[in-house]
Amino acid sequence: MKGFLLFLLLILRTGVCTLQTKKVRKDEVVALKCGEKGKGSDKILWKNETSQMYLHNMSPAEQEQRNLVLDGHFLVILWASVNHQGNYSCGLSNFSSRSWFKLTVFEGNTGEHPRTCHEEEHCKLTCPPMSVPPNMSSTDPTWEKPDGKREQLPEIHFQSVKMEDGGVYTCFRSYPYYGQMYNRTCRVKLVVKPKEQKKYAKITEPREKEVFYVDIGSPKVIHCKAAVDLKFDDLFWLSNQSFVETNGSHPVFYNTTWENGDKMTASLVFKRVSENDLTKTYTCKLQSAGQDSSSVNITLSLKARPSYVSLAICSVCVVLAVVVSAVVYAKFKVDVTLFMRDTVGCHRRASDGKSYDIFLMSYKSETEVGINSHDRKMLESVLEDRFGYSLCLFDRDVLPGESIAEAVLDCVERSRTVVLVPTSPDPSLESGLLSALHAAYVERQTRLVFITTERTGALSTGSIPEALQLLSEAGDHVTWKGRGSEMPSSAFWKHLRYHLPAPHHPPKSKISLKTISL
Template sequence: VIILINDTLKLFHFAGVCPQIPEEIWVKEGEIVAKFFKECDHNETLWRSFTKQGMHLHNNTPAAEHRQMGVMVQQGIFVILSASEKNEGNYSCSLKNSSRQSWIILKVYTGQSRDSEQMNQISKVCYTEEYCQLYCPEKNVRFNTLNITRSGITWHKEGGSSPKDGYFPSVKKEDSGNYTCTRSYLYDGQIYNMTSTVKLDVQPNKITKKAVIISPENKQVFEIDLGSTVMIDCKAVMMSDTDGLVWLSGNSFVETDTSLPVFYNDTHTEEISMTISLIFRKVSEEDLSKNYTCKLQSAYQTSFVTITLKQKASRSYTSLGVCFVIIVVVTFVTVVTYVKFKIDITLFLRDTLKWSGSISDGKCYDAFVMCYKCDTAGGLNPSDKRWLESVLEEKFGYSLCLYDRDVLPGKAIADAVLDCVEQSRAVVLVPVSPDPDPESGLLSAIHEALVERQTRLVFITTETSMASKSDSFPEALQLLSKAGNCVTWKGISSMPTSSSFWKQLRYYLPAPQQAPTVELLPQTIQDVTS
């Protein structure tokens, strides 16, 4: 070889060519060797080889002869498909009419030559419990210009498991060792290989702080509307400038091209945090069937967070209609119940909660009990009248103004009656028989006083008087019956305090209030009614 090199150098000097320092290339027997010379990348490139077979000019050699010799050249590309000992030697390229020349010394070794194999070995350092990626050396050669296509990479470790694609998710100390990567190339229906050795040295991890994804949560489901624009942020805490954050759709990387239906961008980067946004321009049904992964990759580890999209539940108008019907039914039932039981509800509030529904108005009596004549025999007799007054005062606590008891002599009947009306919150007209009725003028004055002062009026009738209609009443009584609330006395059935008569009477009367001490009114004549 030394003699061959010296002869070559002498030839170069004789030809007036200035050679550069040659590059020494070691290749395993039977494998492909490739080299690209940038300075020779020209159509007028002259290739020469000096081997044991002699000197050859390759630029003028037919392509068929190139394949037969196993040497292929095109402009600055030099390829030997299957190296053998006969290919050992010197190879050069130069441009026509140029004194500069680039050349290599090719040496071929066998599989048993370990020392020579170390010439194509590179080193890689990784740390325990972190991800580790081995890289297979690649030649910077445009193989496609020679119709040579790449056919994949395989990894192999003697006496150990081979990593897929040279990747360790969490490397261990026992993963240390030599890994052989084989790059395959296809040409004219035949596979040619190029092998390299990567020496992996796994060292203890000295890094305590690790990068981590803060949001979103793993397996989180985002509810969206079809056709809407959606942006999902992935935020992570970074520990190094080399840490990276990307989005994946399935197993493919999402691009940053904003014209695509789905893309991602960096929204902002702070001191130790980074946020990237996954953006859907218009969510489609196809997007709902995919998994989207936010991948955090640093020099020491890799972590993933996977999310999915889910369509929001559509609004159910049937449910809305059912709810509306239920509300209407409940409202109707509530109104009907209140109308039917409003008397019981009001009395319950009064008796149980001591609710009166009004504030003190300064009046002395809760009600003024006044009698009127009933032409029929259906009026209350004196004992029924006394029973009525006794129950109102003693049972239900009403403060009553009774003409024959609370009015003192010395004043005209009309004035005394109007004073009683003035000092009472309500007026109760009770039918009696056969007592004489008040004068019509007095009844008219009472009606005017009630209307003016908006005093409540309860008009008690009997079943007999109701049957004879109110047309038989004097005109003044007819006005009073129309102005007040009528309650019917039904004789013995109305005696119990739980009867409807007492409920209606108490409902129309104001709630009883504690009556202040009052002075007796003057009286000049007997009671109007008894």
């Protein structure tokens, strides 16, 4: 360690900081070349700095004994040993400058010279040369491949190197000198990397002939982006084949930015778009050293104004859709409501304290036509047995001896809907009872449904008591059309059921008109 520090101090003192490192395998040849140049009369002086021995003072016999040869600018060690390891210096006899060496002698391998190639490419391995005196020649090296095979070749060539070609290749070179052969071994490590994917620079946006919509007098920025491979690739803008300025003081200019070293953006900036800008074609151009240049052309166009014709058409379509929906609803609302009740099973579930769905009662028709007793019986039977309504009937559910007025009002109180049926002139409701019925309607908001005949029609003012007229105006109306209304699928039954609430329970059984007629 002390000797090495003195060696470094000596280097600094002479003003030379270059130190050459040499490594050699034991028992192999190594040559140190002094790089100092002088006149023909100047002698090269060699010194072993480790042992402080001046080699140029040795006699030829002593040099041979130590396996050393001093030949001009060269110090050749024919058979390197551990004793030769150390620091050496050389210089001209006038000591104007000196060169320095550090020699290391190894047993075994002396390290590897790296060589990297890419798969499927040409690859060449050369045996590292050694500078030797002019009168010392060398033979072609013998190569030992990773599989152990040997072959004498100046170089190893792979026309298309493969991954399995990688490994350590050892070259053996012989140096004939004064009738003797001296050897030197070098190891070359070949590393084969996967084939490099060739990258092509290209413009990624905008698209060719893309149109950008603008407003006159408004600013606009258009970005041209490119994937590039080399830092000296260039991306720029042209306006009608003329270069766009990069100076930001111009009304139209561009600037460039880099991202991650392989993405470039050239931004075309319009401070205020003019009508003249709309007449030009703008070109984003990419120039790359490794390939042909590429470009894309873009143009500017005014933004489209809103079309009032389209707005009007849309408005008409919306209105038509609303009208059609309203018409369809008006036409099919009865069928839809009944479908939900009959098919889906929408029946009333919440309890409202009522005992009956319907109170079926008669009112006197001032015309000669009403609903006869047979039709009334059929009406009651279909409501109860076919459609599942619970009825309160005056002649069935009122106890004998009970006051008529109290019995009627009790049925109204216990029913969800009152259905008034016209009859031919028969004993009928008195005016006082009608007034009480109207009062009950107003107080309890009981639902009213009037059944009229085609000849009865609407109840006209003056032809009926005032209380009945008020009830008629408050209720819904369904027209009985005789035999055409008998079928449960007729329009009469659909409209009547539509105005009635859903029954508490589904119908118990199906009945036929034949059964009713019996």
